[in-house]
Amino acid sequence: EAGVAQSPRYKIIEKRQSVAFWCNPISGHATLYWYQQILGQGPKLLIQFQNNGVVDDSQLPKDRFSAERLKGVDSTLKIQPAKLEDSAVYLCASSPLNRASSYEQYFGPGTRLTVT
Amino acid sequence: RKEVEQDPGPFNVPEGATVAFNCTYSNSASQSFFWYRQDCRKEPKLLMSVYSSGNEDGRFTAQLNRASQYISLLIRDSKLSDSATYLCVVNRGATNKLIFGTGTLLAVQP
Numbered sequence: 111e112a113g114v115a116q117s118p119r120y121k122i123i124e125k126r127q128s129v130a131f132w133c134n135p136i137s138g139h140a141t142l143y144w145y146q147q148i149l150g151q152g153p154k155l156l157i158q159f160q161n162n163g164v165v166d167d168s169q170l171p172k173d174r175f176s177a178e179r180l181k182g183v184d185s186t187l188k189i190q191p192a193k194l195e196d197s198a199v200y201l202c203a204s205s206p207l208n209r210a211s212s213y214e215q216y217f218g219p220g221t222r223l224t225v226t
Numbered sequence: 227r228k229e230v231e232q233d234p235g236p237f238n239v240p241e242g243a244t245v246a247f248n249c250t251y252s253n254s255a256s257q258s259f260f261w262y263r264q265d266c267r268k269e270p271k272l273l274m275s276v277y278s279s280g281n282e283d284g285r286f287t288a289q290l291n292r293a294s295q296y297i298s299l300l301i302r303d304s305k306l307s308d309s310a311t312y313l314c315v316v317n318r319g320a321t322n323k324l325i326f327g328t329g330t331l332l333a334v335q336p
Contacts (some may be wrong), residue, residue, distance in 0.1 A: 141322065150234075152313050152326030153270065165321050201269060205322060215324060217269035 112136065114218030116202050122224045124185055128190040131221045135183070135204030141165075143215060144187050145201040159185065160207065192225045199223070223225055229253055232327035236320050240335050243304045247330045249297040250316030256325075258317040259290055261299050264329065265310045273299075276321070304334045 115134040125130050134144050141160050145153035156175065158165040162182040170177070174189055174193070181187040199222050203215040229275055232249045239245050251259075259276040274281065276288040287300040297314055314327040 150328065152230075152328050153324075154326070155323060158321065158323065166323055202317070214272050215322075219269055225275075 114202055114216055116200075116203055116218040116221055117222055118167030119219065120222050120224075122226065123192055125225050126191040128188065129223065130186050131200050131223075133141045133164045133185045133187070133204075133218060135185075135202070136216055138200055138206065139204035139216075140173045140182075140207035142179055142185050143203040143205075144185070145203065145217075147199045147201055147220070149198070156187070164166075192223075194225050197223055217219055227252060229325050230316050230327040234328055234330060236331040238333045238335060239304055240302060241306060243328075243334075244300065244302045245304055245332065246301075247299045247312055249299075250326055251295050251297070251314075251316045251325075253316070253318060253325075254295065256295075256316045257319055259297050260315040260317070260324075261286075261288055261297075262313040262315050262326070263310050264313055265315070267312055270313055271324075274275065274312055301305070301332075304332075306334050306336060308324050308332060309334045 117132050142216040143158050144156045147153040156170045157167040157177045171221050177187045199220040201216045201220045205215045230251050261273040262270040264270040272314040274283050276290045278290050280289045285302045289298045311329040311331050313329045316325045
């Protein structure tokens with residue numbers, strides 16, 4: 111079974127520029143998550159989708175971050191404009207729905223963003 | 227106060243040692259609990275779920291104390307390949323939202 115795919119793997123931008131990340135979850139997984147992991151910390155949930163609807167975006171900085179999952183499959187996360195403190199690894203994860211294993215989240219390899 | 231607290235370590239132990247990690251959580255409504263493992267510059271992966279009755283998977287034993295809001299992970303006979311960051315994770319409820327601790331770094335020395 112193919113895992114969660116993310117691109118790009120690395121990105122370096124200057125502050126105030128824009129950046130977008132892409133995620134393709136495991137086939138058939140209804141729930142998709144975007145996390146931000148700052149160095150030395152655990153992942154922090156930014157937004158959770160179930161199919162193409164938002165379940166939780168309480169920790170998404172909506173003045174600069176946006177995310178969409180228009181067809182309920184792949185998703186994009188955008189930052190506009192970027193700040194130095196956005197330097198982090200952005201992890202995408204997915205999980206199935208209504209199964210005993212639904213609590214396990216499968217993570218992609220992440221996108222490492224450096225803002226200079 | 228963070229919702230999930232862990233000792234960040236690092237824990238430096240020799241091969242063959244037994245090491246224990248502890249974690250506390252503050253939200254009494256938390257419903258399920260996990261340990262995830264994260265290798266350097268890699269994504270987190272589920273190591274094991276944690277149940278009130280305690281559960282074991284080979285050299286790994288996890289324990290949950292709901293009254294004290296305390297979770298533990300015990301690793302016996304440590305291997306070099308166990309070197310990683312161990313993340314204590316709490317599932318807050320019906321939306322499957324995971325709250326991660328900062329992680330505990332384990333370095334097993336030859």
